[in-house]
Amino acid sequence: xxxxxxxxxxxxxxxxxxxxxxxxxxxxxxxxxxxxxxxxxxxxxxxxxxxxxxxxxxxxxxxxxxxxxxxxxxxxxxxxxxxxxxxxxxxxxxxxxxxxxxxxxxxxxxxxxxxxxxxxxxxxxxxxxxxxxxxxxxxxxxxxxxxxxxxxxxxxxxxxxxxxxxxxxxxxxxxxxxxxxxxxxxxxxxxxxxxxxxxxxxxxxxxxxxxxxxxxxxxxxxxxxxxxxxxxxxxxxxxxxxxxxxxxxxxxxxxxxxxxxxxxxxxxxxxxxxxxxxxxxxxxxxxxxxxx
Amino acid sequence: xxxxxxxxxxxxxxxxxxxxxxxxxxxxxxxxxxxxxxxxxxxxxxxxxxxxxx
Numbered sequence: 001x002x003x004x005x006x007x008x009x010x011x012x013x014x015x016x017x018x019x020x021x022x023x024x025x026x027x028x029x030x031x032x033x034x035x036x037x038x039x040x041x042x043x044x045x046x047x048x049x050x051x052x053x054x055x056x057x058x059x060x061x062x063x064x065x066x067x068x069x070x071x072x073x074x075x076x077x078x079x080x081x082x083x084x085x086x087x088x089x090x091x092x093x094x095x096x097x098x099x100x101x102x103x104x105x106x107x108x109x110x111x112x113x114x115x116x117x118x119x120x121x122x123x124x125x126x127x128x129x130x131x132x133x134x135x136x137x138x139x140x141x142x143x144x145x146x147x148x149x150x151x152x153x154x155x156x157x158x159x160x161x162x163x164x165x166x167x168x169x170x171x172x173x174x175x176x177x178x179x180x181x182x183x184x185x186x187x188x189x190x191x192x193x194x195x196x197x198x199x200x201x202x203x204x205x206x207x208x209x210x211x212x213x214x215x216x217x218x219x220x221x222x223x224x225x226x227x228x229x230x231x232x233x234x235x236x237x238x239x240x241x242x243x244x245x246x247x248x249x250x251x252x253x254x255x256x257x258x259x260x261x262x263x264x265x266x267x268x269x270x271x272x273x274x275x276x277x278x279x280x281x282x283x284x285x286x287x288x289x290x291x292x
Numbered sequence: 293x294x295x296x297x298x299x300x301x302x303x304x305x306x307x308x309x310x311x312x313x314x315x316x317x318x319x320x321x322x323x324x325x326x327x328x329x330x331x332x333x334x335x336x337x338x339x340x341x342x343x344x345x346x
Contacts, residue, residue: 021310022308037312062345209345257346
């Protein structure tokens, strides 16, 4: 990828400088490490170029397609990308995440993938109502739709069938887990849990992006193990693992996020952990093993 | 202070601004992207895309 300044070992690739990215750059500076900011919108990669010195790229690109192809292109050029292209691919696609979790034997809601909206109605008969339909790619709870009954599902599938992109017609449906008014976000960096927060909201979707409030708590050893296993399963160095507790006490993995947004988490954790600093510390450890 | 490219109102920047940061114009509520810090230059921020997120 092109850059306008002298290459250093660390690069942060992004197109939006959110509070998280600013915290990360500040953390690099506090540790005396130079991190070059590269705007992914101006980046391109020449396949036949000579390999530059190995660099560690923190991929903070907010768009999934751009993040995935950036990771692939940078890895092809010899860079270490965190999270890797493989992790970005699995985490960025809800079906691939579900498959990985299931293969690893980790508890996750019953899920089906239907290749047409019509087939989704049959799949929903198997899953049962109430259920949830989610876009395969996307975040912040956007377009995640509750299906309380078949009548609602038929209407929603009609809308999905009318969407122009063929990929939109591949339908991911999942059982709705009866849960308290909260879910759990755990941040895992380098195989270690940095903490856990409850996310509570007035809506059934408890995303911080939808106004959910966060509160730190001490996770059980089982939750900690589950979060670490989930991050490992998708090969994510840095992961935001979402867990939900069912009414009967089972804890299941809902999703694993590769581009963790940690402002809400950091607010809730206060002085207990500095997420940005732990991420930078992890990158410095990676650099010691590969770039010295 | 910088000038909003949409309404030409004054826009206050955060402390230690960085390129690619998003600020909101208090006058017209436009989301603006800081594309240069020195001199300060703001443009309308890109619309949120379908695949944005975590």
